Amino acid sequence: MISGKTRFVPLLAHPARHVRTPSPFNAECLRQGLDMVMAPLDVRPDMLERTVASLREVENLAGMVITIPHKGAVAALCDRLVGAASLVGACNIVRREADGSLTGGMFDGEGFVAGLRHRGYEPAGQRALLVGAGGAASGVAHALLQAGVVELTIANRSAGKAHHLASQLAMAFPQARIAAGAADPAGYDLVVNGTALGMHAGDALPVDAGRLDAGCIVAEVVMQPDMTPLLVAAEARGCRVHKGIHMIEQQVRLLVDFLK
Ligand SMILES: NC(=O)c1ccc[n+]([C@@H]2O[C@H](COP(=O)([O-])OP(=O)(O)OC[C@H]3O[C@@H](n4cnc5c(N)ncnc54)[C@H](OP(=O)(O)O)[C@@H]3O)[C@@H](O)[C@H]2O)c1
Structure with missing residues (x-):
């Protein structure tokens, strides 16, 4: 169920047709009982900066998941990077903090190794x-x-x-x-x-x-x-x-x- 309190998580991609993350992400939110939903946004690279600037003003934005070709560019738009994101200068997830600032993280690698194991x-x-x-x-x-x-x-x-x-x-x-x-x-x-x-x-x-x-x-x-x-x-x-x-x-x- 999507309500007025649902927190939104856009998946920023270009093109977006190939993405497969929304279904397992939304299933995991359901499993955990979280009122949060993901949908893809197809964002051209020349519109990325404006899109991220607008999204950070959206009060019910939980964050954004980032994929090809935006990972490096979005990292540069974050206010801080944590964990692997700070080492590699790329992020695949951004959390919107209460003050509207953006914290970038990178879990591609951890996910890859967890998948192997x-x-x-x-x-x-x-x-x-x-x-x-x-x-x-x-x-x-x-x-x-x-x-x-x-x-x-x-x-x-x-x-x-x-x-x-x-x-x-x-x-x-x-x-x-x-x-x-x-x-x-x-x-x-x-x-x-x-x-x-x-x-x-x-x-x-x-x-x-x-x-x-x-x-x-x-x-x-x-x-x-x-x-x-x-x-x-x-x-x-x-x-x-x-x-x-x-x-x-x-x-x-x-x-x-x-x-x-
Ligand atoms: N399975 C998952 O959970 C998962 C997670 C994240 C991403 N992905 C997938 O990983 C892939 C890469 O995504 P990304 O975010 O890393 O993109 P990215 O940052 O844009 O990097 C693309 C990489 O592919 C290389 N490349 C692209 N086209 C090429 C070509 N024609 N010949 C040789 N090398 C080429 C690039 O080389 P140059 O440096 O020379 O341009 C670069 O190393 C995508 O298919 C994405 O969907 C999967």
């Missing part, structure tokens, strides 16, 4: 290749290191972003081997696509699937389609696959708790 895969002690250095990938990199991966290679189309992220993380996690490098999956225990590749028909694969080790686990952040071309190719090669949807399934509780 929920399905019986422990990343501690593993060697990981992460393709991507955007909002979701940055959160995943941080959480994998926090979970104890011993080696992390970050490969990204814009190599400068991979180098920047790797050097930031190397300062925070001096015990791990962290480097920017090539998207060659051979020799890794865990290969993660942290890019948007796979969302659209005709996208290139983020890695050469012929170079995947048969025993490795191949994980996605992309949720739509459910089985991306990378996961299909990895499964055909005998790898264990882990879908993008598992990351949000375990994350919604963290997002709802942040706004309570």
Whole structure:
């Protein structure tokens, strides 16, 4: 039931057609008995600043959930960043405080690791290749290191972003081997696509699937389609696959708790 007291949580995206978060988020609110509801808002990047400025004036706004391509830009519009958001300079959730100020958080990574563990895969002690250095990938990199991966290679189309992220993380996690490098999956225990590749028909694969080790686990952040071309190719090669949807399934509780 939506009442006059319902707190609103827009999901800011562009485009918005691919989003899958509202259903599990709203189900979690129902489960917890919270009068809070999420709906997607398709916001063009050139309208983002004005949209966020207007939303912060809305009294019944609990906060906003942020996805592609807005995570970095919204972080810059927050009054403060907490946890992983302050380390990676991107946020996937914003809480509106009573005074209208905005606090940004980042739970993509925690959700990703919780999803792996929920399905019986422990990343501690593993060697990981992460393709991507955007909002979701940055959160995943941080959480994998926090979970104890011993080696992390970050490969990204814009190599400068991979180098920047790797050097930031190397300062925070001096015990791990962290480097920017090539998207060659051979020799890794865990290969993660942290890019948007796979969302659209005709996208290139983020890695050469012929170079995947048969025993490795191949994980996605992309949720739509459910089985991306990378996961299909990895499964055909005998790898264990882990879908993008598992990351949000375990994350919604963290997002709802942040706004309570
Ligand atoms: N499962 C979940 O819970 C969850 C949570 C968050 C996000 N996601 C998904 O994660 C994906 C990325 O989202 P994001 O928020 O991280 O976006 P973002 O911050 O805009 O980052 C996009 C990343 O994808 C790379 N990329 C985009 N197009 C590419 C191409 N044609 N070739 C090579 N690399 C390309 C970018 O490389 P450059 O740096 O070179 O541009 C960057 O690394 C989206 O599919 C989103 O839906 C899933």
